[in-house]
Amino acid sequence: MAPVKFQDVRKSFGSTEVLHGITVDIDEGQFVVLVGPSGCGKSTLLRMLAGLENITSGEIVIGDRVVNALPPKERDIAMVFQNYALYPHITVGENMGFSLSLKGVAKSEIEDRVRPAAEILGLSHLLDRYPRQLSGGQRQRVAMGRAIVRDPQVFLFDEPLSNLDAKLRVSMRTEIKNLHQRLATTTVYVTHDQIEAMTMADKIVVMHDGIVEQVGDPLELYDRPANLFVAGFIGSPAMNLLSGRMDPDDRSIFVTTGGLRLPVGDPGRAAPGRDLVYGVRPEGIHLGGDVPIRIEVVEPTGSETYVVGHLVESPVTCVFRDRIRQKPGEELMVSIDPATVHVFDADSGERLSS
Amino acid sequence: MARPGLIARFVGSRNGLGFLFMLPAAVFLLCFLTYPLGLGVWLGFTDTTIGRPGIFIGLENYIWLSDDPVFWLSVFNTLLYTTVASVLKFVLGLWLALILNERLPMKNLFRAIILLPWVVPTVLSALAFWWIYDSQFSIISWVLMKWGWIDAPINFLGDPGMARASVIAANVWRGIPFVAISLLAGLQTIPQSLNEAAALDGATSWQRFRRITLPLLTPIIAVVMTFSVLFTFTDFQLIYVLTRGGPVNATHLMATLSFQRAIPGGQLGEGAAIAVAMIPFLLAAILFSFFGLQRRKWQQGGGD
Numbered sequence: 001m002a003p004v005k006f007q008d009v010r011k012s013f014g015s016t017e018v019l020h021g022i023t024v025d026i027d028e029g030q031f032v033v034l035v036g037p038s039g040c041g042k043s044t045l046l047r048m049l050a051g052l053e054n055i056t057s058g059e060i061v062i063g064d065r066v067v068n069a070l071p072p073k074e075r076d077i078a079m080v081f082q083n084y085a086l087y088p089h090i091t092v093g094e095n096m097g098f099s100l101s102l103k104g105v106a107k108s109e110i111e112d113r114v115r116p117a118a119e120i121l122g123l124s125h126l127l128d129r130y131p132r133q134l135s136g137g138q139r140q141r142v143a144m145g146r147a148i149v150r151d152p153q154v155f156l157f158d159e160p161l162s163n164l165d166a167k168l169r170v171s172m173r174t175e176i177k178n179l180h181q182r183l184a185t186t187t188v189y190v191t192h193d194q195i196e197a198m199t200m201a202d203k204i205v206v207m208h209d210g211i212v213e214q215v216g217d218p219l220e221l222y223d224r225p226a227n228l229f230v231a232g233f234i235g236s237p238a239m240n241l242l243s244g245r246m247d248p249d250d251r252s253i254f255v256t257t258g259g260l261r262l263p264v265g266d267p268g269r270a271a272p273g274r275d276l277v278y279g280v281r282p283e284g285i286h287l288g289g290d291v292p293i294r295i296e297v298v299e300p301t302g303s304e305t306y307v308v309g310h311l312v313e314s315p316v317t318c319v320f321r322d323r324i325r326q327k328p329g330e331e332l333m334v335s336i337d338p339a340t341v342h343v344f345d346a347d348s349g350e351r352l353s354s
Numbered sequence: 355m356a357r358p359g360l361i362a363r364f365v366g367s368r369n370g371l372g373f374l375f376m377l378p379a380a381v382f383l384l385c386f387l388t389y390p391l392g393l394g395v396w397l398g399f400t401d402t403t404i405g406r407p408g409i410f411i412g413l414e415n416y417i418w419l420s421d422d423p424v425f426w427l428s429v430f431n432t433l434l435y436t437t438v439a440s441v442l443k444f445v446l447g448l449w450l451a452l453i454l455n456e457r458l459p460m461k462n463l464f465r466a467i468i469l470l471p472w473v474v475p476t477v478l479s480a481l482a483f484w485w486i487y488d489s490q491f492s493i494i495s496w497v498l499m500k501w502g503w504i505d506a507p508i509n510f511l512g513d514p515g516m517a518r519a520s521v522i523a524a525n526v527w528r529g530i531p532f533v534a535i536s537l538l539a540g541l542q543t544i545p546q547s548l549n550e551a552a553a554l555d556g557a558t559s560w561q562r563f564r565r566i567t568l569p570l571l572t573p574i575i576a577v578v579m580t581f582s583v584l585f586t587f588t589d590f591q592l593i594y595v596l597t598r599g600g601p602v603n604a605t606h607l608m609a610t611l612s613f614q615r616a617i618p619g620g621q622l623g624e625g626a627a628i629a630v631a632m633i634p635f636l637l638a639a640i641l642f643s644f645f646g647l648q649r650r651k652w653q654q655g656g657g658d
């Protein structure tokens with residue numbers, strides 16, 4: 001267990017810089033999720049931490065050591081790869097004990113350390129199989145087992161669940177989270193799935209195009225996104241974003257480009273006359289009121305109903321706990337809870353509400 | 355309902371139909387592969403000479419050969435040649451493949467260059483080596499003399515020990531590309547992430563080679579080395595151009611001896627017998643690789 005620090009870390013492949021100065025602090029024992037769209041540099045950052053890519057500039061600190069120049073084997077880090085990277089020519093048990101056998105640890109002791117790890121992951125009956133003879137979920141667990149046996153300073157996961165089916169993904173999510181609570185090892189977990197990020201993280205780092213957009217705990221990111229990118233990225237279905245300006249006379253009213261007047265609870269630094277973006281989450285919209293939505297699609301899930309429609313010219317999504325009787329093409333009257341409204345600057349994307 | 359005729363049933367059954375489709379290929383194999391081989395084996399049991407059809411003499415050729423020191427020398431030479439050349443080709447080829455598998459600039463150019471010795475006709479490269487090994491104009495002797503390491507030109511092909519080393523060197527030079535490029539293809543099937551995982555697990559580069567690369571490469575090594583051994587064992591052109599088996603039969607291989615006895619010497623029966631004597635060795639090599647090539651347990655999917 002050790003804290004990890006990224007200090008203005010940059011990475012270039014040839015002449016193209018793909019990470020533009022990443023600074024993140026990770027506390028001892030924390031579960032940190034790096035999330036962001038494909039190609040934003042999550043894997044690259046993780047591989048730099050592992051020592052699989054060199055660091056162009058900046059510093060990476062594990063514990064109290066700057067590890068920039070240390071080879072992977074001296075960093076005491078275990079990584080679970082997206083494709084699991086199990087050694088195909090040795091059995092599950094040997095895979096899990098591989099790092100120990102490299103160090104020349106006696107066979108009996110390796111077994112003593114592999115057994116409890118296998119127990120935790122429910123792999124005890126599979127120890128003599130070869131990786132080929134396992135299902136995807138079992139391989140995933142072996143990869144985790146290999147990491148656990150190491151008892152490293154830091155665990156790294158690179159999209160470990162992306163090859164699993166939806167149901168298994170949900171159960172493995174819980175399993176990984178449980179494991180972390182049990183071992184309390186500092187963990188860095190990469191995913192592009194924001195639901196995974198929200199459900200698992202102590203702290204989320206949202207990345208985009210090689211920069212950090214926001215760092216915070218999941219609800220902080222959800223409730224107070226620092227900019228338009230985070231607002232659009234975190235949350236499913238995504239936040240509704242409408243462009244327009246503040247009413248010059250009334251700071252509690254936002255006028256959309258379509259001329260619709262919507263309530264704002266906290267305009268913050270929003271200045272009249274500037275191009276702004278009005279953000280409201282689907283569940284910030286309630287049934288009944290004076291705002292008309294033209295329904296396009298109604299998606300009942302049982303517990304909730306999703307309605308996709310248009311607020312004048314802007315597409316919006318709403319989630320209601322009630323069932324909706326209206327049909328596509330009809331109008332639905334709703335109201336917006338002003339307390340859940342966010343205002344952003346249209347040019348810089350910056351959050352203006354406090 | 356009438357029973358279908360025998361032929362109709364035969365054609366209708368799965369195996370029967372399969373047999374019909376295989377027939378042309380089987381006939382082809384029989385005519386063009388087995389006939390020359392069978393003729394060769396038959397010749398070995400006769401006293402045929404060029405210009406005179408022979409009669410069956412049973413094992414006489416073989417009995418005669420078993421008392422022939424030149425024949426036994428050629429067996430020894432062949433085994434020595436095959437063993438030393440194959441081991442060298444394997445070690446150097448693997449080493450080259452490992453280097454070429456690293457990220458290095460102009461990788462494709464290097465790969466193309468490596469292939470050159472394999473692409474050039476053997477006779478051409480053999481002629482080149484003949485010139486390189488020339489007792490007076492050898493470039494190697496010339497360079498070594500310039501540097502002052504030796505006083506007189508080396509007699510590469512004139513001295514028995516030297517001649518053996520020289521033909522082996524030429525064979526290794528020619529055979530390396532095949533081994534190196536095949537092993538390189540094999541190396542590229544090993545996912546990079548396995549090496550990365552091993553590095554994170556604390557493996558040194560030697561441990562990564564020993565515990566990951568080598569075991570994952572063994573199936574391909576087995577195939578490549580089987581072919582390499584077969585090619586080397588049956589080598590003829592290089593020796594024939596460079597030494598014709600000399601000096602004093604020191605570099606005669608079974609293949610060259612067989613040819614020499616059969617065609618220039620006219621003793622077709624005896625030459626054929628020598629060639630047939632190669633078959634047990636080749637079969638042994640093939641069997642060895644057959645068992646070496648059996649899919650290993652870890653390569654089999656499913657089941658326990």
Ligand SMILES: Nc1ncnc2c1ncn2[C@@H]1O[C@H](COP(=O)(O)OP(=O)(O)OP(=O)(O)O)[C@@H](O)[C@H]1O
Pocket residue numbers: 013018036037038039040041042043044045191192
């Ligand atoms: N070896 C490389 N050479 C050149 N460019 C690279 C290399 N590896 C990654 N990149 C570039 O760096 C950027 C970040 O890649 P990275 O793999 O870190 O993305 P990611 O966030 O993990 O995406 P994904 O979610 O798709 O895995 C991409 O634009 C990619 O093209």
Ligand SMILES: [Mg+2]
Pocket residue numbers: 042043044
């Ligand atoms: Mg990635």
